[in-house]
Amino acid sequence: MQFARVVEVYDKIEATTKRLEMTDHLVRLLRDTPLEDLDKVVYLTQGRIHPDYMGIELGLAEKMVLRVVTHATGLDESKVNRMWKDKGDLGLVAEDAISARRQKPLESIPLTVAKVYENLDAIASESGEGSQERKVRLLSDLLGNATPREAKYIVRMVVGKMRLGVADMTIVDALALTFATKADRDRVEQAYNVSSDLGEVARAISTKGLKGLDEIRLKLFRPIRAMLAERLETLEEIFKRMGKVALEYKYDGLRVQAHVSRTKVQLFSRHLENITEQFPEIVEGLRTAIRGRDAIVEGEAVPVDSNTGEFLPFQEVSRRRGRKTDVDRMAKEFPVTLFSFDCLLRDGEDLTPRPYTERRKALEAVVGTGETIRYSTSRVTESVKEAEKFFDEALQAGCEGLMAKALDSPYEAGARGFQWIKFKKEYSAALSDTIDLVVVGAFAGRGKRAGSYGALLMAAYDEEADMFRTTCKLGTGFDDETLRKLPEKLKGARQDRRPARVDSKLEADVWFNPEVVLEVRGAELTVSPVHTAAAGVIRPGAGLAIRFPRFTGRWRDDKGPEDATTVKELLEMYRSQLKRTKASP
Numbered sequence: 001m002q003f004a005r006v007v008e009v010y011d012k013i014e015a016t017t018k019r020l021e022m023t024d025h026l027v028r029l030l031r032d033t034p035l036e037d038l039d040k041v042v043y044l045t046q047g048r049i050h051p052d053y054m055g056i057e058l059g060l061a062e063k064m065v066l067r068v069v070t071h072a073t074g075l076d077e078s079k080v081n082r083m084w085k086d087k088g089d090l091g092l093v094a095e096d097a098i099s100a101r102r103q104k105p106l107e108s109i110p111l112t113v114a115k116v117y118e119n120l121d122a123i124a125s126e127s128g129e130g131s132q133e134r135k136v137r138l139l140s141d142l143l144g145n146a147t148p149r150e151a152k153y154i155v156r157m158v159v160g161k162m163r164l165g166v167a168d169m170t171i172v173d174a175l176a177l178t179f180a181t182k183a184d185r186d187r188v189e190q191a192y193n194v195s196s197d198l199g200e201v202a203r204a205i206s207t208k209g210l211k212g213l214d215e216i217r218l219k220l221f222r223p224i225r226a227m228l229a230e231r232l233e234t235l236e237e238i239f240k241r242m243g244k245v246a247l248e249y250k251y252d253g254l255r256v257q258a259h260v261s262r263t264k265v266q267l268f269s270r271h272l273e274n275i276t277e278q279f280p281e282i283v284e285g286l287r288t289a290i291r292g293r294d295a296i297v298e299g300e301a302v303p304v305d306s307n308t309g310e311f312l313p314f315q316e317v318s319r320r321r322g323r324k325t326d327v328d329r330m331a332k333e334f335p336v337t338l339f340s341f342d343c344l345l346r347d348g349e350d351l352t353p354r355p356y357t358e359r360r361k362a363l364e365a366v367v368g369t370g371e372t373i374r375y376s377t378s379r380v381t382e383s384v385k386e387a388e389k390f391f392d393e394a395l396q397a398g399c400e401g402l403m404a405k406a407l408d409s410p411y412e413a414g415a416r417g418f419q420w421i422k423f424k425k426e427y428s429a430a431l432s433d434t435i436d437l438v439v440v441g442a443f444a445g446r447g448k449r450a451g452s453y454g455a456l457l458m459a460a461y462d463e464e465a466d467m468f469r470t471t472c473k474l475g476t477g478f479d480d481e482t483l484r485k486l487p488e489k490l491k492g493a494r495q496d497r498r499p500a501r502v503d504s505k506l507e508a509d510v511w512f513n514p515e516v517v518l519e520v521r522g523a524e525l526t527v528s529p530v531h532t533a534a535a536g537v538i539r540p541g542a543g544l545a546i547r548f549p550r551f552t553g554r555w556r557d558d559k560g561p562e563d564a565t566t567v568k569e570l571l572e573m574y575r576s577q578l579k580r581t582k583a584s585p
């Protein structure tokens with residue numbers, strides 16, 4: 001298929017904010033796509049060339065891409081640099097530069113999807129000596145043959161900023177509509193939740209239909225999307241819903257999905273990133289703890305003070321990126337312990353359909369414990385009294401609260417339901433639980449903050465509309481250094497105008513693509529005419545705002561924008577807060 005056809009649809013998708021329209025455009029594109037190009041088109045639409053968990057990044061340095069654009073167009077370097085300064089989006093620079101190109105190539109060959117994909121894939125996999133030159137050549141080869149519009153997307157892709165704004169679930173919808181029916185959508189989603197690979201789902205459904213989806217199974221070294229928890233405010237409510245339950249300590253750390261065989265260990269974050277390199281002590285621990293042939297084990301990684309045995313704030317490990325020597329040093333200084341709580345696969349058998357109790361037994365059979373591997377503390381009970389006591393113990397141990405798990409519940413990949421219910425300590429006070437919000441804009445700083453941002457515009461995620469709606473301006477909780485570095489830190493997400501998926505009444509000085517998630521603590525939720533989260537639901541013309549928001553210091557790098565607190569959750573919090581206020585004298 002010609003790449004021009006794909007680009008034509010991308011332009012239309014970029015121009016709309018409506019999820020349904022986006023889905024329609026995608027369906028038309030998928031219908032036109034020959035089977036052999038289908039997975040490629042799906043990955044390109046996601047802005048990548050392989051599923052996330054493989055960790056294959058294009059991310060070419062912007063300076064290098066700029067050089068290739070200059071070379072491919074024969075324009076003056078200074079002119080191209082000026083365009084870069086003006087536009088701030090290398091894709092637009094490439095588009096304009098190719099339009100203004102001095103000499104059209106004599107024999108340009110129209111690009112096909114296969115060609116674009118092949119070169120991008122080769123760029124991503126090049127490494128070692130001479131790889132830079134080879135990457136330059138591969139990109140020049142594409143740009144030499146690209147139309148201006150094609151160049152825009154190719155360049156955005158290679159610098160890792162494709163950002164069409166198509167959520168994974170929109171692609172799921174489109175695949176269902178193209179190859180099955182709307183009613184089959186959940187089956188498509190299920191296949192995605194198990195495989196974390198939309199390309200594979202596309203291949204399966206397009207060649208074998210729904211039967212193909214059933215063949216997608218849990219597999220070692222391919223992460224499954226995490227099962228999530230609902231929340232309730234009292235233990236009584238939890239028991240009313242669940243009866244006899246398993247309660248577990250709720251650790252405040254980083255969720256880790258470990259895939260273990262006798263010879264290899266891989267760790268994945270909740271966001272399905274491969275984080276194996278970041279936690280050598282867990283890898284080592286699992287290597288010796290595994291008793292079976294292979295296993296997929298889930299747990300929460302928490303930094304532990306090796307002197308006192310107490311938990312440390314999670315921030316101590318969230319900085320673990322970069323050079324191996326630094327990681328090794330931090331692993332010694334702030335080692336983490338994996339509190340394992342689930343077992344999804346054992347000796348080749350998929351345990352996800354099995355009830356919780358069986359999986360827990362399998363967990364304790366398949367991995368032993370050691371210094372860095374332990375089991376989550378758990379207790380099965382039907383007594384509120386006993387649960388209260390257990391809750392106090394959890395808090396004393398440094399945990400956030402409890403997780404209640406239905407004894408007969410299967411592991412439902414990617415689902416948030418009442419099979420798992422979280423219960424945290426501050427629930428009785430209005431909004432003292434933290435929420436995770438997405439940075440969508442910023443306001444210029446004044447006085448001491450001149451040159452940086454004075455406040456960030458924060459949004460919650462509206463799942464139904466696939467939009468980000470504002471809920472507060474965030475200006476406190478930043479230390480001086482973080483404040484100074486904010487513009488640099490957020491630079492990658494900067495946009496010239498309000499991104500299509502952002503809904504805001506406020507006019508920010510700077511807009512950001514919804515990418516960065518911050519943890520925020522607020523005093524309460526109020527109705528506000530200024531913000532757009534849950535607009536019109538409580539009162540016409542007004543949305544929900546967080547009062548006295550404060551940055552907790554935690555960048556939720558492990559969360560994608562769609563994992564942020566949702567508008568629906570805010571509404572639930574508002575309603576329960578209201579109930580409490582009314583009930584008190």
Ligand code: ATP
Pocket residue numbers: 228229248249250251252253254255270300341376403422436563
């Ligand atoms: P969520 O993951 O539900 O979107 P979140 O990351 O903000 O939200 P919480 O809402 O506080 O986290 O709680 C859910 C998380 O608690 C899980 O994703 C997991 O990382 C963590 N957790 C800690 N202890 C346990 C446990 N015993 N069982 C399951 N999850 C646990």
